[in-house]
Amino acid sequence: MGFYFDQSRCTGCYTCSVACKDWHDVSPGPASWLRIITIEKGKYPKVSVAFLINTCYHCSQPPCASACPVNAIFKREEDGIVVADSDRCLGKENCDLCRQACPYDAPQFGAESNPKMQKCDFCLERLLDGRKPVCVEACPMRALDAGPIDELQAKYGNIQEAEGFIYSPSAVPSVTFKPR
C-alpha cells in the first residue's frame, strides 16, 4: 500500500493533518501522523511556495523495522502496511532508534514521559471496511490518493520527485507524486 500526492493542487490547508488527528484521537502536542511542510524558495518578488505531505510512506524496505531492537515494527505481508506494536515498544527515552533510522520523520511521539512510538497505520480499520484513509477522503483539493502502490503507479505514473522530497533508495518509499 502507498500514497499518491498531487503537489500541484495542495494549498497547505492542513485538513488531512487535522482529519488524521481527529480520526485516530491523537492528542494535541508533538505527535502528528501526517504533517504539511511549506517550502519557500527565491527572493522577493521572484518567490515560489510549495506544500508537501510528510507521513509514513510504508516503505518496501522500512528502515524503522530493521532498526527496532524488539521487533515492534513490522511490514504486513498481505498489504505492505507498516504497523507498530506499542505494547512491545521500549519508548523514546529508552530507544529512539526507529526515529533516527527513518528519513521521513514517520515515527512520532507524544508529550508524555517515555512515549511509545505511534505513526500512520494507513487507517487499517477503515481499509478493512473498504474505505480509503481519512486523509484522502478529507482533502478538499482531491490531491491525495491511497491504495496498492502498483495500482497508483499505473494510474498516476511512477514519479519520486516533488519539491522538498528526498527519495531514499535504501528504504524505497511507497509513494508517487505529481510535482508542481
Add this chain to the structure above:
Amino acid sequence: MWGFNPACTIWGTNTTWYLAQAKERGTRIVHVDPRLTESAATLAHQWIPLRPGTDAALMMAVAYVMLDDNQHDQKFLDTYTVGFDKFREYILGKEDGIPKTPVWAEPITGVPPSTIEALARLYATTKPAALLAGWGPGRSAAGEQYHRAAITLTAMTGNIGVPGGGSGSLGQCPYPPEEVPLLPEGENPVERGGQPQRNRLPSISGTYPVSASIHANDVFDAILKGKAGGYPGDLKLLYVTNRNLLNQISNLNQGVRALKSLEFIVVHEQFMTATAKFADILLPVNTGLERDDICRPWLYTSLYHIYSNKAVDSLYESKSDFEICCELAPRLGVYNYSDKTEDQWLREIAKSIEGFGEYEEFKKKGVQRIHLSRPLVAFEEQIEDPDKNPFHTPSGKIEIYSQRLADMNNPQIPPIPKYVEHWENLNDPLVEKYPLQLITPHPKRRAHSSFHNIPWLKELEPHAIWINSVDAQARGIGEGDKARVFNDRGEMIIPAFVTERIMPGIVSIDQGAWFEPDEKGVDLGGCTNTLTREGHSPGGAFPCNTCLVEVRKG
C-alpha cells in the same frame, strides 16, 4: 484573483478545487495581492504584489491601457452602462490634467508599468475572463473605489453576464430567488421616529439608515462620546449576543475604555472571551452540538443545506440564544415573543425555501442539495434583454456614474470610480513615525475569532506577523523572534514570520486571534484590532486593511 484567497477565505466549498481544474485545463491565473497567499502559491501563474489601498490606482492604469489600445467594448458600455464618458475623461486626464497611465500608477502601487501594460492586455484580449475581486482590498479607508473600479473593468471588457466571465464582484449566488426568512426581528422602539441619515450610503431600494442605528465599527466611539459626539443617544447598557466585539471591532483599547464606562453589560457566550470578561451578567449559551439547526453555505456560494443535528442535551445551565430570549421576554414585559418552538421555526423556514423538499427526509439524509437545470450566470437576464430586465440600480443600468454618490457630495466617494488618497496611506505624514502598512487578512485555521481556542488548530502554525526579510533585517528581527508591533492606538507582542512572500513595507497579521492585554495593556494574544482604527469608509466598510504601524524587536 484580485485580493482573493479562496484557499483560506472559503468562498464556496469547492471554489479552490474548481480553480485548480481550470488551471489544469489551460486557464491562465494572475494573482494581485500584497502577499503570495496559499491560493497564489498553488493556483497562480503570476503574482503581482501591490501596496494595500492602491488597488483602484492599478485598475485605473489598466483602464488607461485598454482605452489607449482601443481594446474596450464600446458597444457593451453604450448598451448597459451610464457615465462611462465621465470615467474616460478622468482616466485620460481631461478632468484633472493627470492621465492615469501605468507610469502614473507605479509610484502609488509599486507595480512596474510594463507589468501593468501586460496585465491590461492579457485581461482585455482573453475572452471570457473572470475578475475575481475579493473583499479584502475593499475593507480599507476608501475601499469602495476598488470595487467600483473592478465592476467598471468587467463592463469595459464585456465580461458581465457571460459564462466564464464575471462582474467584478463576489456577491450572493442568485439562488434562492427569494430571500430566506430568518426569525422575524420585530420593531425596535429606539428606531421609532428616527430620521434618515442622508450622508450615508442608501440601500439599493433607496432607503437611508435611520438615526438610531450606528455603524458597528463606531460602537466604542459612540459609547464614549454619546450625544455630544453626534451619536443618537448616551449609552448605558450593552447587550451582546453572537459577538466577541472586544476582539472583532477596531481599536480595542478604545473598546476597553468604552466597556469600562458602561453601567451594565450582558453577554451571551460559550467561552470566556475578552468581551465576556466585562459582563455583569454572563449567560451561558449552548453550542451547535446541543441544538438542531439548518446550516447553509456562506451567501449560498455552494448549493446545499446541512442538517446540524443535536448530539447531546444542553450541558449544565446552558440554553440556546432563542430559549434565553423566550424566557427573558415576558420578564421584560414583552408578551407573545414567539408562538413557535425552535423546531417549529426550523420547519417553517425550510418550508419557505423554494425546492427544499420534505423536512423529515432532510433530517434523515443530513444534507439537501439544490439541483439546478443549468448553471446560473449572474446578470444573464439583464444582458440578454436589458429593457425587460433592468439592473437593480436607480437608472436600471450599470452605474459607472452614480447620481446617488454625487448627491452624497463627499470627495472620498466620488460619483465615478477614482483613486482617492486617504488617511494612513503612504502619503500620510504619520509614515515618519509608523512606516509599515499593516493588513489583517482572514486566517486559515479559524473562522474570524471562532475556533481560535481549539488546540488541534492552534498547533498547526504559529500566529505570527509576516514581514519581508528586508524589513526584518533593518530591524534586527530574525525568524521566530518576538516582535513588538505598535502605533498610537495600541501595542502587541507577536512572533515574526520572516518571509519573501510579502511586499517590503507591508506587514500582515491574521485577524481573529484572542485579545489578551497584560497589565500595561500590551496585547500578548496578537489581536489585530489592538492596532486598527475605528470608523469606516464613506460607504460603510471596516477599514481593517488601512493601518500604519512600526515593528521593533520585542
